[in-house]
Amino acid sequence: MASKPITLQTESRGKRIPKLPSDTSIYVQGSTSDLYNRLAKETGLPATRLRITSDGKPMPNDKKITVSSAGLGSGSKIQVKDLGPQIAWRTVFVIEYLGPLLIHPLFYFLRPSIYRGATSPPSTLQTLSCITITLHFIKRELETLFVHRFSNATMPARNIFKNSFHYWVLSGLLIAYFTYSPTSITAGKGNPLLTYAGLALFAIGELANLNTHLVLRNLRSQGGTERGVPKGLGFDWVTCPNYLFETIAWTGILFINRSWSTAVFLVVAGVQMAAWAKKKESRYRKESGGKYQKKRSGAEKL
Template identity: 95%
Template sequence: MASKPITLQTESRGKRIPKLPPDTSIYVQGSTCDLYDRLSKETGLSASRLRITCDGKPVPNDKKITVGSAGLGSGSKIQVKDLGPQIAWRTVFVIEYLGPLLIHPLFYFLRPYIYTGANSPPSTLQTLSCITITLHFIKRELETLFVHRFSNATMPARNIFKNSAHYWVLSGLLIAYFTYSPTSITAGKGSPLLTYAGLALYAIGELANLNTHLVLRNLRSPGGTERGVPRGLGFDWVTCPNYLFETMAWVGILMINRSWSTAVFLVVAGVQMAAWAKKKEGRYRKESGGKYQKKRFAMVPGVW
């Protein structure tokens, strides 16, 4: 005999949701994903815009978690919040990386129109800077489109401007303006040994970073949100070798162009990645338990 559905009391959290009914019915054996879909139909808002909580605890939108195991029963009161217009994370990353991907070639090829006295051809170091940075962001775009699998489908659309500023302003305008200037240190010849070492470090960092992303991709099924325990190159050293190798690639670019603007971006990005790595270490320990081998360092061996 099939069980009867339970009734959940609903209320808006924050801004009032006009079409939110005072209650909704759902089977206790049904998934919390079903609950989100039901409320989506009732409110006319996409499920990605909704956040459900009960007594301050989040109710995840997950096909593998039942309504009952989420602590909901007949008469439970849930709070429903409208997160506002959403944008797909994949779209966010494409827009973020598009900035520097366009800005660097524009500054490189339009040097005579941007800088006074930029009549001579760009230096070898300026050319290498443009090539390495452009290839880096082409790689990031291709990984976004064909490699990454996201645990969260969307984010608030209003955050796109804040998220894009890091790439469009710091790795785009800041680095480009001071790298392709005729008065930049990059306009000189520099040390061939340092340049070759930078190119080698850049290539190793980019290839190792790609390998890490492929390992992480294979831990999650298409459309899934599960988190596995990653193993492979770099994962025995630190929690997030993708951030380690990303940093290596940018150190290589810094060795090529010697620009203080690149150093500024590297420091800002490094601090942010270090914070993300520390949070991910805590998440691995919490979610994977004994399956996860705790790491002493989150991002840089012997340092952090």
Template identity: 75%
Template sequence: MASKPVNLKVEPRGKKIAKLPSECSIYLQGSTNDLYQRIASQSNFSVHRLRIIKAEDGKPIPNDKSVSIDSTGLRDGAVIQVKDLGPQIAWRTVFIIEYAGPLLIHPLFYFLRPYIYKNASIQPSTLQTLSCLTITLHFLKRELETMFVHRFSNATMPAFNIFKNSAHYWLLSGFLIAYFTYSPTSITASASSPLLTYTGLALYVIGELGNLNTHLVLRSLRSEGGTERGVPKGIGFDWVTCPNYMFESLAWLGILMINKSWSTGIFVMAAVGQMALWARKKENRYRKELGPKYKKKRFAMVPGVW
């Protein structure tokens, strides 16, 4: 026999939600996702704009199908607060917009060189051509992975953050690298060193293929629309916690060896530094959420270094 539902008192937190109900009835065996869906439906509001918090201790209640109401400590008569997070945008859309910047900017600078720079020859150098190809293919791969491979634990993010997130790609990996790489005075316009170029191409290919394989492994651990985490295994995972960041760094090192531009170097340092922070956070999250299932590795991103 099913247990009787508990009645929760509902209050707004911060900005007013016009149709927010004053009470909500739900079974203790139900999931917190059920609670979110019920509040959103009764409020005529997007579930992704809501954050539900226990008034008693201020702890947020996750929107998770695997977390029961009972496990949160909510009981009959408990008070929950509902916060409006503001307009949201899907993470998939965010990534598509971010990567579209450099994906479009590099071919434009490459093909419009004679119109952008003074004394630019019609024919770009070999290194400039390779730079355009490798960077464009890198971001095309990212777009395709976003559309067909990645599964996101969070459905949305605040819409305003799209400007901050896009600046990293549109400005640093887009305009900064492109403007100085395709210039006739750039080091990339000079003759290439075969050993450096071929080594860079090899690192680029290994990095891109390794990164793709890592994303496919991570995809296999999560069901469509799910938030569960599994213990990843395979190429790279025996060395570091986040081989996707390791291979990504390897690919960009290859690009840097090909075009030798200081502007690319600045982006690589910024990107690798950011990925190093993400890798450490993910290492800590794996240990916290997976417990004994996850064997702590000595390094989060770069074997022997970090």
């Protein structure tokens, strides 16, 4: 015998949603994704633009979670929030990485037009800096398009400017301007041993980082939001080895160009990644329980 639909009481959370009905019906064995889609149809807003909560607890948009298992029954009250215009996370990453991917070659090839006195060809270190940084962001773009699977489909569109500052300004304009200048330390010959060490660290960091992303990708099915406990190279050392290997790769770039601007970016990025790793460590412990081996210093090791 088919189950009967239940009625949920609805109210706007924050800014009023004009077309939000006072109640909606959903089958108790229907998924929370079905609930999102129903409210999207009723309000005329995309499902990714809505956030549903019940008693202050967020309701995930998940095809595998039923309305019943989410704790909702007939007469339950839910709050619906309009998150505003959204943009796909994949698009966000493509835009973020596009900045430095364009900026570094432009500064490298247009040196005579940007800097006074830039009459000589770029130095070997400047060439290596451009190559390694460009390769890094090409890799990031390819991973975004073909490797990453996102647990959240979208983010508020207004955040794209804040998110892009880190890449377009810090890893893009700041590093490029002070790396390709004819008066930069990178314009000199430098220490060959330091350069070789930098290239080695860059290669090791990039390849290990890619491996980490492939491990994380295989934990989630196509279009799924499930999380698993990752295992493999680096995961027994730190919570997020992708951040660790990212730091190693950028340390290699710092060894190559010796620029203070690269050091600034590396410090800012390291602090941010440590904060993200700390949050992920807490989430692993909460969601996986005994399946997850706690790290003594999950974020601090980065």
